[in-house]
Amino acid sequence: MFRNLANYALCIALAVLLCVFVSGLGGLFILILLVLTLIFSLVIIFVSKKTVSVSTKLSTEIANKGEDVELEITIAKSTFLPTSYIEITLDMTPNITTGHLKTFKVISARRTGDIITVPLKTEFCGEATVLLADVRLIDYLGIVNMKLAGADDGSMRSAVRIMPQIRDAGVQADVLKATSENAAAYEEDEEESDESAIGLTGVAGYEHRKYEIGDPLKRVNWKLSSKRDELMVRLDDKVLSSSQSFILDYPLVTVPDRAYYQNVDMIIEASLSLLSMLLMQGYESSYTYYLDGWQTVDINDEKGLLYLQEELAGIRPTPERERNEVVLEADSSVICFTCCTANMSQEIAAFYKSKGCSLVVTEQSGISKICTNMWKITEDLEFVAM
Numbered sequence: 001m002f003r004n005l006a007n008y009a010l011c012i013a014l015a016v017l018l019c020v021f022v023s024g025l026g027g028l029f030i031l032i033l034l035v036l037t038l039i040f041s042l043v044i045i046f047v048s049k050k051t052v053s054v055s056t057k058l059s060t061e062i063a064n065k066g067e068d069v070e071l072e073i074t075i076a077k078s079t080f081l082p083t084s085y086i087e088i089t090l091d092m093t094p095n096i097t098t099g100h101l102k103t104f105k106v107i108s109a110r111r112t113g114d115i116i117t118v119p120l121k122t123e124f125c126g127e128a129t130v131l132l133a134d135v136r137l138i139d140y141l142g143i144v145n146m147k148l149a150g151a152d153d154g155s156m157r158s159a160v161r162i163m164p165q166i167r168d169a170g171v172q173a174d175v176l177k178a179t180s181e182n183a184a185a186y187e188e189d190e191e192e193s194d195e196s197a198i199g200l201t202g203v204a205g206y207e208h209r210k211y212e213i214g215d216p217l218k219r220v221n222w223k224l225s226s227k228r229d230e231l232m233v234r235l236d237d238k239v240l241s242s243s244q245s246f247i248l249d250y251p252l253v254t255v256p257d258r259a260y261y262q263n264v265d266m267i268i269e270a271s272l273s274l275l276s277m278l279l280m281q282g283y284e285s286s287y288t289y290y291l292d293g294w295q296t297v298d299i300n301d302e303k304g305l306l307y308l309q310e311e312l313a314g315i316r317p318t319p320e321r322e323r324n325e326v327v328l329e330a331d332s333s334v335i336c337f338t339c340c341t342a343n344m345s346q347e348i349a350a351f352y353k354s355k356g357c358s359l360v361v362t363e364q365s366g367i368s369k370i371c372t373n374m375w376k377i378t379e380d381l382e383f384v385a386m
Contacts, residue, residue: 001142001143001144001145004141004142004143005143008034008038008141008143011034012031012034015027015030015031015034016031018030019031037140037141038141038143040140041084041139041140041141041143041144042139042144044081044082044083044084044139044140045084045137045138045139045144045146047079047081048077048083048084048086048137049137049146049148049149051077051078051079051081052075052076052077052083052086052108052113052137052148053075053076053077053148054073054074054075054076054086054088054132054135054148054156055073055074055076055156056071056072056073056074056130056132056156056157056158057071057072057074057158058070058071058072058120058130058158058159058160059071059072060160061159061160061161062160062161062162062163062310062313063122063160063161063162063163064122064162064163064165065122065123065124065125065162065163065164065165065265066121066122066123067121067122068119068120068121069096069119069120069121069122069160070117070118070119070120071090071098071117071118071119071120071130071158072115072116072117073088073115073116073117073118073132074113074114074115075106075108075113075114075115075116076112076113077108077111077112077113080111082107082108082109083107083108083109083137084107084137084138084139084140085105085106085107085137085138085139085140085142086105086106086107086108086135086136086137086138086148087103087104087105087134087135087136087137087138087145088103088104088105088106088116088132088134088135089102089103089132089133089134089135090102090103090118090130090131090132090133091130091131091132091133092120092128092129092130092131093127093128093129093256093261094123094124094256094257094258094260094261095122095123095124095125095126095128095162095261095265096120096121096122096123096128096130096160096162097120097121097123098118098119098120098121099119099121100118100119105138122160122162123162123258123261123265124162124261124262124264124265125162125163125164125165125264125265125268125269125312125313125315126161126162126164126261126264126265126268126312126313126314126315126316127159127160127161127162127313127314127315127316128159128160128161128162129157129158129159130157130158130159130160131156131157131158132156132157134147135147135148135156136148161310161313161314162313163309163310163313164265164268164269164272164309164312164313165269165272166269166272166273166276166305166309167269167272167273167381168273168276169270169273169274169276169277169381169382169383170277171277171280171281172277172382172383174383174385175274175277175375175383175385176277176278176281176283177220177222178373178375178385179244179274179278179283179335207234208221208224208232208233208234209232209233210230210231210232210233211225211230211231211232211233212233215233220232220233221233221234243283243284243285243286243298244278244283244284244285244286244335245285245286245288245333245334245335246271246274246275246285246286246287246288246334246335246336246337247287247288247289247326247327247330247334247335247336247337247357248267248268248271248287248288248289248290248312248315248336248337248339249318249323249327249336249337249338249339249340250264250289250290250315250316250317250318250323250339251317251318251320251323251338251339251340251344251347252317252318252319252320252323253317253344253347256317259341259364260339260341262364263339263341263362263364263365264339266362266364266377266379267337267338267339267360267361267362267377268312268315268337269381270337270360270362270377270381270383271287271337271360272305272308272309272312273381274383275287275299275305275308276305278299279299279301279302279305284298284299284300285298285299286298286299287299287308288326289311289312289315290315290316290318290322290323290326291311291314291315291316293322294322294325294326295311297311323350324350327350327351327354327357328350328353328354328355329354329355330354330355330357331354331355331356331357332355332356332357332358332373334357334358335357335358335359335360336351336357336358336359336360337360338351338359338360338361340361340365340367341365341366341367342365342366342367342368343366348367348370351370351371352370356371356372357371358371358373358374358375359371359373359374359375360374360375360376360377360383361374361375361376361377362376362377363376363377363378363379363384364379368386369386374386
């Protein structure tokens with residue numbers, strides 16, 4: 001702005017010199033023209049401040065990953081006069097991107113205003129917000145600028161929920177076994193019974209046979225299998241039902257970058273894949289997450305899983321106080337999917353104060369083993385014990 005003011009002052013000085021030393025009439029005409037231009041420019045910017053409003057709207061409220069959405073920026077005006085320059089600066093969470101400039105200038109000359117369309121693309125799951133971080137009015141000479149009234153209210157913020165995918169991670173026996181044991185799904189003496197009948201395996205108790213591809217893993221008798229050094233499944237229906245408890249830990253960080261949102265995306269989709277894996281094997285589970293308060297969903301069937309998927313489309317980081325209230329109370333029966341990365345020392349420290357929950361992290365998080373029962377997720381959604 002100072003540079004523009006200096007250039008304008010130089011033009012005035014040249015007009016005065018022209019008026020005095022070259023052509024009085026010509027110099028006076030240029031001088032008057034420059035002054036009128038400044039007056040007109042200032043009048044327009046002050047009129048625009050009183051008569052112009054800006055609001056935003058996204059083309060959809062929920063979208064899939066990789067989907068194209070549009071941001072509509074509506075410039076409304078209540079005067080026939082054109083607006084001054086309107087400089088708009090966009091700010092958005094890293095899970096949604098635009099290939100266009102984030103700062104641009106426009107002039108609205110239509111009587112009713114204009115609508116500007118900005119193309120966006122969704123990248124990672126969770127709530128994505130697009131904010132008009134700064135809306136300024138700039139006069140035609142670039143000398144005066146002022147913030148547009150109402151730039152801090154909710155009309156300049158829009159949000160879209162981005163759906164996570166439920167990816168097929170196959171059947172991973174190791175993590176399923178660990179999950180069932182963690183939930184105490186099997187009795188210590190499961191292969192023993194008061195019945196005197198001899199089962200197909202030749203041992204007393206409930207009938208067993210060797211595991212075959214397609215058998216539900218919830219029927220595997222892990223204790224007997226370890227003794228016989230081969231997987232054995234029970235043939236009766238008397239299988240203890242249990243529910244594994246999961247927590248999604250999504251800490252709030254000061255400046256979340258794209259890598260952090262990518263890590264969150266991986267954790268959420270891995271947790272949904274494990275829930276789907278458990279569901280296919282006949283296991284029930286409960287899933288706790290923070291969305292305007294802590295929520296818990298029981299995953300008893302596919303309907304519950306799809307409901308959770310839609311809920312997690314709107315997930316946001318958890319404030320520190322609310323996060324610690326749950327994370328610190330998570331005991332050894334809970335498996336916590338944490339979005340922490342290795343540089344989040346303060347957030348990771350909360351687990352040292354907890355009651356000993358199991359942890360699941362991503363390989364890209366860079367977190368080393370910090371508790372006894374800990375798993376990492378590879379890019380292929382493989383759960384690997386650490």
